[in-house]
Amino acid sequence: MTDQAVSTTTTNEKVNLLDFDRQGLRDFFAQLGEKPYRAEQVMKWIYHRLEDNFENMTDVGKALRAKLEASCYVGPPKTMFEKGAADGTHKWLLGMDGGNAVEAVYIPEPTRGTLCVSSQVGCGLNCQFCSTATQGFNRNLATSEIIGQMWVAAKYLGNVTHQNRRITNVVMMGMGEPLLNFDNVTKAMSLMRDDLGFGLASKRVTLSTAGLVPMIDKLSETIDVSLAVSLHAANDELRTELVPLNKRYPIAELMAACQRWLDRKPRTSITFEYTLMKGVNDQPEHARQLIKLMRRMPNCKVNLIPFNPFPGTRFERSDAETIRAFQTQLLNANVLTMLRRTRGDDIDAACGQLKGQVLDRTRRQAEFRKRLDEGASHAA
Ligand code: SF4
Numbered sequence: 543m544t545d546q547a548v549s550t551t552t553t554n555e556k557v558n559l560l561d562f563d564r565q566g567l568r569d570f571f572a573q574l575g576e577k578p579y580r581a582e583q584v585m586k587w588i589y590h591r592l593e594d595n596f597e598n599m600t601d602v603g604k605a606l607r608a609k610l611e612a613s614c615y616v617g618p619p620k621t622m623f624e625k626g627a628a629d630g631t632h633k634w635l636l637g638m639d640g641g642n643a644v645e646a647v648y649i650p651e652p653t654r655g656t657l658c659v660s661s662q663v664g665c666g667l668n669c670q671f672c673s674t675a676t677q678g679f680n681r682n683l684a685t686s687e688i689i690g691q692m693w694v695a696a697k698y699l700g701n702v703t704h705q706n707r708r709i710t711n712v713v714m715m716g717m718g719e720p721l722l723n724f725d726n727v728t729k730a731m732s733l734m735r736d737d738l739g740f741g742l743a744s745k746r747v748t749l750s751t752a753g754l755v756p757m758i759d760k761l762s763e764t765i766d767v768s769l770a771v772s773l774h775a776a777n778d779e780l781r782t783e784l785v786p787l788n789k790r791y792p793i794a795e796l797m798a799a800c801q802r803w804l805d806r807k808p809r810t811s812i813t814f815e816y817t818l819m820k821g822v823n824d825q826p827e828h829a830r831q832l833i834k835l836m837r838r839m840p841n842c843k844v845n846l847i848p849f850n851p852f853p854g855t856r857f858e859r860s861d862a863e864t865i866r867a868f869q870t871q872l873l874n875a876n877v878l879t880m881l882r883r884t885r886g887d888d889i890d891a892a893c894g895q896l897k898g899q900v901l902d903r904t905r906r907q908a909e910f911r912k913r914l915d916e917g918a919s920h921a922a
Contacts, residue, residue: 558617559588560686560693563732564739574609585738588616590704592697618690619644624698634694638663638687642680644717646691648699648709655699656711659691661727662718667752669785671774671817673852674717682723688730691716692740703741712742715750715770721757728765735767744768750815755791758799762806769803770813770845771796775823776831784823797838804839812839817847818865820858829871836877843878 562570564585571581583602587593594616596607619636622643626632630650637643644660665672666679692712695701699708712734714720720727727749733739734747750770751758758769775781781788788796800812816832818824836844846869849859860868865881872879 557614558686559614560616560690561684563729564736582738589739617686618693619687621694636691646695648695654710655708656713657692657695657709658713658716660716660718661688661714661720661723665718667719667787671784671819671849671857682726685726685729688726689733711746713748719752720749721751721754724757731765731767752785752787753791753796755795755799758803762803770815773814774817776835780823811841811843813843813845815845815847817849818860819849820860824860824864824868826871829868833875833877844872846881
């Protein structure tokens with residue numbers, strides 16, 4: 543229960559039920575002298591019907607409703623700002639505390655709807671091409687603040703769990719390195735997966751990491767979700783420059799961890815994200831290095847992300863011809879390769895680029911900062 547105590551948020555001593563996974567909720571109900579099935583009944587109200595008012599939980603007895611009212615609440619983050627694009631992309635700026643905020647973005651496609659979720663306020667890993675890095679690390683999000691992003695989006699979208707759901711995929715690819723907030727992130731992902739939660743299959747819940755090798759192993763032992771790795775370069779010198787974490791966990795160690803992941807989960811694949819920056823990592827030689835690396839991961843996929851500049855960055859986006867040539871080189875070498883396309887441009891490209899199930903961070907974070915500055919005027 544130590545982790546629970548660390549992550550649980552309270553208001554006037556009341557406990558936020560969004561901080562609990564199924565077992566945590568059962569334990570809490572046991573403390574209230576209630577049976578486990580009561581916890582599950584309430585859990586269904588919270589995640590299937592997106593109900594946050596105990597009064598409306600009509601099949602929960604009056605006495606228990608009063609008990610819940612006195613001891614706990616269902617507290618999703620507050621929406622400070624939201625905007626939708628003509629193509630259905632929608633973003634929310636969600637207020638946490640002390641002026642902190644994170645962004646969640648929904649991107650609909652013909653066969654899926656993907657929600658990008660943040661795990662930390664800011665980030666301490668200092669990847670050179672990421673605007674979140676310029677904010678530094680502020681704090682980890684609580685479980686309620688992570689699953690709460692999905693709760694807010696699901697409520698807005700009228701998501702119906704298990705039937706024609708609007709959110710079919712979640713990517714932990716917003717602000718922060720999710721493996722550095724391991725307990726709260728895995729608890730939130732268990733709620734995304736749980737049948738009494740949002741009920742998503744393992745291949746539809748993806749965690750993206752910059753490459754924290756020991757935590758990749760721990761993740762594979764803890765929860766059944768999909769893995770994406772922010773690679774961005776296939777040689778150590780360049781990757782250390784772009785992703786300083788590479789100095790601690792160089793590519794060989796990272797690939798070994800990925801191989802162990804695949805050994806443990808033989809029917810899964812890993813997505814490798816590669817942001818293309820003009821003259822930095824977009825040359826034929828870089829593609830050759832990437833191909834060599836991917837030969838050891840035959841069923842894995844590369845997601846090419848055209849870099850989206852943000853204020854103050856020294857990088858530029860590769861030109862269209864270079865991007866095409868890079869992709870062709872990979873495809874010709876039989877590397878499964880996707881190229882993200884732009885979404886949501888009419889809302890200032892809220893989350894920039896998407897291909898498949900992933901989002902671009904950099905431009906979104908620039909947008910986030912802009913909105914945060916404007917936040918006071920939008921806050922209710
Ligand atoms: S890319 Fe990810 S891990 Fe790197 S600084 Fe940005 S948020 Fe952190």
